[in-house]
Amino acid sequence: MLRPRLPSSGLALIRLRLELARWRRAGRRAQFWWRDDDVRWRTPHLERLLQIAEKHHAPLTLAAIPDPANFELQGCLERAPVELVQHGVDHQNRRQGPAAGEFPHDWPLERLIKEITTSRVHLPPRALPIFVPPWNDIHPQLPAALAACGFTGWSAWPGAVPTEDGPPRIDAHIDLLRWRGGARFRGSGKMLTTIRQALAERRRQEGWARPVGLLTHHLDHDEPAWAFLDGLLGELRTHPAVEWRPLSALLASRGGHARA
Numbered sequence: 001m002l003r004p005r006l007p008s009s010g011l012a013l014i015r016l017r018l019e020l021a022r023w024r025r026a027g028r029r030a031q032f033w034w035r036d037d038d039v040r041w042r043t044p045h046l047e048r049l050l051q052i053a054e055k056h057h058a059p060l061t062l063a064a065i066p067d068p069a070n071f072e073l074q075g076c077l078e079r080a081p082v083e084l085v086q087h088g089v090d091h092q093n094r095r096q097g098p099a100a101g102e103f104p105h106d107w108p109l110e111r112l113i114k115e116i117t118t119s120r121v122h123l124p125p126r127a128l129p130i131f132v133p134p135w136n137d138i139h140p141q142l143p144a145a146l147a148a149c150g151f152t153g154w155s156a157w158p159g160a161v162p163t164e165d166g167p168p169r170i171d172a173h174i175d176l177l178r179w180r181g182g183a184r185f186r187g188s189g190k191m192l193t194t195i196r197q198a199l200a201e202r203r204r205q206e207g208w209a210r211p212v213g214l215l216t217h218h219l220d221h222d223e224p225a226w227a228f229l230d231g232l233l234g235e236l237r238t239h240p241a242v243e244w245r246p247l248s249a250l251l252a253s254r255g256g257h258a259r260a
């Protein structure tokens with residue numbers, strides 16, 4: 001199969017390849033994983049996303065918003081590299097002020113447990129007990145609520161409030177889109193540089209096992225974002241210094257309360 005070309009990446013791609021060569025010389029494989037947010041039901045955008053995941057045999061974690069239409073997603077789970085996890089309770093912003101979030105921070109633990117439990121019934125039965133809070137908003141009681149509801153892990157964003165309690169947490173690090181002023185592709189050079197920097201930081205700190213999480217939002221991709229995603233997976237999916245793993249496997253191997 002011809003490897004899709006990464007659009008207009010030039011020097012940034014060469015430098016990423018040099019970084020990966022360092023990993024290879026060190027006998028290490030970088031741990032990558034991929035999360036896509038906001039799916040509710042089947043759309044042409046979702047089909048396009050799944051086709052890319054299948055084409056590259058790339059493990060994909062779909063963070064689904066609980067919704068009565070979730071039954072349409074059932075068939076997606078049959079597609080080998082896809083796993084489904086819970087993205088909040090309904091993706092409605094109930095916080096006051098500039099920071100968005102589903103749970104006002106004065107809600108008690110019991111309210112969170114009730115909302116999470118009642119919304120979960122909409123997800124297909126095979127959805128994994130892994131939680132992704134919308135807008136990366138972390139209610140102070142969220143880790144405790146997730147533990148009480150039996151979640152085995154969760155995922156947010158590194159800029160979100162650090163937490164030490166609750167189930168293991170593995171964040172996404174590399175966002176395909178920029179959001180201010182409307183969603184659009186971040187740019188090839190910027191993306192490749194961010195990935196290289198994440199790898200270099202892990203190598204220098206000998207954090208070889210710290211995963212690098214790619215974050216996409218299939219409903220918001222423009223054409224450059226789709227082209228880059230295809231090209232990036234073509235470049236990295238079978239690279240000898242890279243290993244792509246499902247989020248559930250990373251969480252299972254982490255255990256305890258460690259955070260990445």
Ligand SMILES: [Zn+2]
Nearest residue numbers: 037038134135
């Ligand atoms: Zn979301």
